[in-house]
Amino acid sequence: xxxxxxxxxxxxxxxxxxxxxxxxxxxxxxxxxxxxxxxxxxxxxxxxxxxxxxxxxxxxxxxxxxxxxxxxxxxxxxxxxxxxxxxxxxxxxxxxxxxxxxxxxxxxxxxxxxxxxxxxxxxxxxxxxxxxxxxxxxxxxxxxxxxxxxxxxxxxxxxxxxxxxxxxxxxxxxxxxxxxxxxxxxxxxxxxxxxxxxxxxxxxxxxxxxxxxxxxxxxxxxxxxxxxxxxxxxxxxxxxxxxxxxxxxxxxxxxxxxxxxxxxxxxxxxxxxxxxxxxxxxxxxxxxxxxxxxxxxxxxxx
Amino acid sequence: xxxxxxxxxxxxxxxxxxxxxxxxxxxxxxxxxxxxxxxxxxxxxxxxxxxxxxxxxxxxxxxxxxxxxxxxxxxxxxxxxxxxxxxxxxxxxxxxxxxxxxxxxxxxxxxxxxxxxxxxxxxxxxxxxxxxxxxxxxxxxxxxxxxxxxxxxxxxxxxxxxxxxxxxxxxxxxxxxxxxxxxxxxxxxxxxxxxxxxxxxxxxxxxxxxxxxxxxxxxxxxxxxxxxxxxxxxxxxxxxxxxxxxxxxxxxxxxxxxxxxxxxxxxxxxxxxxxxxxxxxxxxxxxxxxxxxxxxxxxxxx
Numbered sequence: 001x002x003x004x005x006x007x008x009x010x011x012x013x014x015x016x017x018x019x020x021x022x023x024x025x026x027x028x029x030x031x032x033x034x035x036x037x038x039x040x041x042x043x044x045x046x047x048x049x050x051x052x053x054x055x056x057x058x059x060x061x062x063x064x065x066x067x068x069x070x071x072x073x074x075x076x077x078x079x080x081x082x083x084x085x086x087x088x089x090x091x092x093x094x095x096x097x098x099x100x101x102x103x104x105x106x107x108x109x110x111x112x113x114x115x116x117x118x119x120x121x122x123x124x125x126x127x128x129x130x131x132x133x134x135x136x137x138x139x140x141x142x143x144x145x146x147x148x149x150x151x152x153x154x155x156x157x158x159x160x161x162x163x164x165x166x167x168x169x170x171x172x173x174x175x176x177x178x179x180x181x182x183x184x185x186x187x188x189x190x191x192x193x194x195x196x197x198x199x200x201x202x203x204x205x206x207x208x209x210x211x212x213x214x215x216x217x218x219x220x221x222x223x224x225x226x227x228x229x230x231x232x233x234x235x236x237x238x239x240x241x242x243x244x245x246x247x248x249x250x251x252x253x254x255x256x257x258x259x260x261x262x263x264x265x266x267x268x269x270x271x272x273x274x275x276x277x278x279x280x281x282x283x284x285x286x287x288x289x290x291x292x293x294x295x296x297x298x299x300x301x302x
Numbered sequence: 303x304x305x306x307x308x309x310x311x312x313x314x315x316x317x318x319x320x321x322x323x324x325x326x327x328x329x330x331x332x333x334x335x336x337x338x339x340x341x342x343x344x345x346x347x348x349x350x351x352x353x354x355x356x357x358x359x360x361x362x363x364x365x366x367x368x369x370x371x372x373x374x375x376x377x378x379x380x381x382x383x384x385x386x387x388x389x390x391x392x393x394x395x396x397x398x399x400x401x402x403x404x405x406x407x408x409x410x411x412x413x414x415x416x417x418x419x420x421x422x423x424x425x426x427x428x429x430x431x432x433x434x435x436x437x438x439x440x441x442x443x444x445x446x447x448x449x450x451x452x453x454x455x456x457x458x459x460x461x462x463x464x465x466x467x468x469x470x471x472x473x474x475x476x477x478x479x480x481x482x483x484x485x486x487x488x489x490x491x492x493x494x495x496x497x498x499x500x501x502x503x504x505x506x507x508x509x510x511x512x513x514x515x516x517x518x519x520x521x522x523x524x525x526x527x528x529x530x531x532x533x534x535x536x537x538x539x540x541x542x543x544x545x546x547x548x549x550x551x552x553x554x555x556x557x558x559x560x561x562x563x564x565x566x567x568x569x570x571x572x573x574x575x576x577x578x579x580x581x582x583x584x585x586x587x588x589x590x591x592x593x594x595x596x597x598x599x600x601x602x603x604x
Binding site: 086087088089175181182183184185188202204205206214215216217218219220222223224226247253254256257259260290291294295296297298299300301302 | 388389390391477483484485486487490504506507508516517518519520521522524525526528549555556558559561562592593596597598599600601602603604
């Protein structure tokens, strides 16, 4: 078994300066799984409503994704609607309807409880904790969170951080969690809260990996055609965890490479709506961008 | 002769969350020269008023900086007053008094007209052009600019860009100059305006070097104690040009290294008020941070 992800499956309506789409396949578990499936076996635990198009489930299955933990409940699927401004950096949420996601209580099928690599996508930290109670000694657990939980569920989040190996978050969340504007200081403060490592996603500025001993600064892929940033963070997490699960190597050097594979998958994600940028890649596409990132950041002593 | 810089010498009053200082030595030519002098011979062309403390000129000379082009005019020295907010990212200018700088018309002493490396710090692009008319075939010319000139002196700036080798600017200026929010696209558009290379400074996010053939993404130095960001960009330029002038090698690989030395000098600059963070370094300090930046950004294929 490769990697288990627990998160959301949604239908997204997105408007960017370049176009718009209605009820497109989205959600953290979706982006994560499609990205991770290029590297390893993936199983998702999530919930959809009875209105969820069967074609999406077929698409996920056709990519080898284990959907046995994807539950269908009576009612409507989680829907999110958002608009991105001119520079794609800030987005406005127009509407969020949790629908069946509101009462989601993830249940990990017995077969998946032995998953060695587990990613807790951005859901209520109490539910993330409940997932950890259902899995048996995973080799590595990573999790994501957001401002909403940092503000509203801090106690559960603090408890969670002491039980995960790697926190994956964006720079604003890192600063918020630490209450410290200097990102380097903030990262160290988050490490003191429990996780062995943290990965701070900085969008067009790349990513920062921090652990007790050192920092790693990963370049962003120089995307000229950012079409829709939705799902970039979850695709990053999918590439990151997928590569770790594939290689079963959690050394610092390998975690650095995993950050680069995360960056690569996010760079493909943002080039089209929904998961469109990630559905027809081959290994050469992925390795090509990995090499480009190496060339982009390489320098030698004189 | 190493590098010639034309720019400002000022007395800065700065307030940050960590302290404040009045009439401290500042100005683009000052920060540039102090940084560059660790690498090569530096000559500055600038103007000060009759109130300018002699001790500052002595300090510059004691560092081997050629101040023969530093003119003293009757009147007051350029003064700038600013306040930085909590996260040090945005600053508010409280007062700018150009004083003798208002009528500054740089004259390059004959001995310096043969300078091989020339840096045109941020002044009116018409004056930057006038400097280029006074130097004879430099090996490499780099220049800085700012939003004020992009808006108000675009024609002169366009002319200038066709005559310089490297534009050094920050990310907001690059986007503004190109009228394009995507930084990668914007950088390519600025290259089309004339310069062979551009260096985009992104503060805590590092720097981007772009030329016709490739991009280089340089990490930021992970500064935990940013005390006062004033002068960071000019110190970057000083390290960058100083290293190029020292090595007399303008290959892409060496320009990449120069960006890293620029990053190193900026990282020292921000640790104290004025040039205080750069006055008592030795080569080992500088090389130490260069190596740290290499370790910080290094990864290998798996």
